[in-house]
Amino acid sequence: MKPEPVASLANEDAVPGKRRGSKDNLANGIYAAIKADIMEFRLLPGDRFTESEVAERLNVSRTPVREALYRLQNEHFVEVQFRNGWQVRPFDFAYFEDLYDVRVILELAAARRLCEHVELETSQELIALKSLWLVPVGERLTDGKIVSGFDELFHSTLVAATGNREMARIHRDVTEKIRPIRRLDFTKPYRVDTTYHEHGAILRAILQRRADEAQRMLKAHIDESKSEVRKITLHMLHAARKGASDGL
Structure with a gap:
């Protein structure tokens, strides 16, 4: 049809x-x-x-x-x-994996730069991230679609906080292209709690200027999302469309 x-x-x-x-x-x-x-x-x-x-x-x-x-x-x-x-554009696994590789390079560089060159205590971007991600369990958001948006904001804010506008611009372009995949990832309920846990750990490492640890955790966090790309099926996409229609 x-x-x-x-x-x-x-x-x-x-x-x-x-x-x-x-x-x-x-x-x-x-x-x-x-x-x-x-x-x-x-x-x-x-x-x-x-x-x-x-x-x-x-x-x-x-x-x-x-x-x-x-x-x-x-x-x-x-x-x-x-x-x-x-x-x-038809789904191209290699294309999205390439985008994730670019994202890893940018975000690891951002984490290193934050730990070594930014006044973390007065950074408005990092203060905002603390208020969202370093909260008690009872204050966490539970709606996967909303958390998906804040997940994207977490990563883009880390890059923007470096003060490198070109790095932030390139990262925004990559982020937009992989946005549908990331939203698919948040159709799984467990991803919300996992995201809070991992974002909190990454943020604490950056705030304590533990660059190597922050980079290690950040890479593992992104790699987990990247691994989900190969699991995407046509059935999942149609289920997502049905969910979008039901929500209208």
């Missing part, structure tokens, strides 16, 4: 640029709507659709739709299928 991904695309109200009448803002809104569908599993790897389908669903012309799709193509989220419309 041919998939119908546009059936779940954001409606016109979710495209803020349409109201302002700005061509650029309209394309940005369409871009954000399609990307959200990919991130939230409403569009799955391999799903096909056409510019006309997207334009009809969002009540816009094809020109800003095409502009948004080419931007998503440049970011490796979709692929153009000449004469056959567009396709969400």
Whole structure:
């Protein structure tokens, strides 16, 4: 059966640029709507659709739709299928593993830099992380989707706290590309408690300037997530889509 991904695309109200009448803002809104569908599993790897389908669903012309799709193509989220419309980029294990390798390099470098060069006691970023992750068990969040977002924030904040803006920018780009995989990981209830435990241990090591230990734990933490990539199946992706639909 041919998939119908546009059936779940954001409606016109979710495209803020349409109201302002700005061509650029309209394309940005369409871009954000399609990307959200990919991130939230409403569009799955391999799903096909056409510019006309997207334009009809969002009540816009094809020109800003095409502009948004080419931007998503440049970011490796979709692929153009000449004469056959567009396709969400098929799942590529090697591609995601490469991204995780880049993430490891960046975050280990960040942990070392934090321990050796940053005033940890006055770092607003680290103070914020302490208030979220170093809390009593009874104060921990339990919603996997929410914790998934804070998990991403934990890692991006560690990199940003180094003060190296280019490192933080590259890390943000990598993070965005692997976001759907990380959200899949948090569909497992035990991952919430594990994440609190491991983040707390990593953060304490950094605050005590134990660079080698912080790097070791951080690498093990990321490697565990990376190992889950090879376990992802089409069934898991469809289950995630069903969960997203049920939550609407």
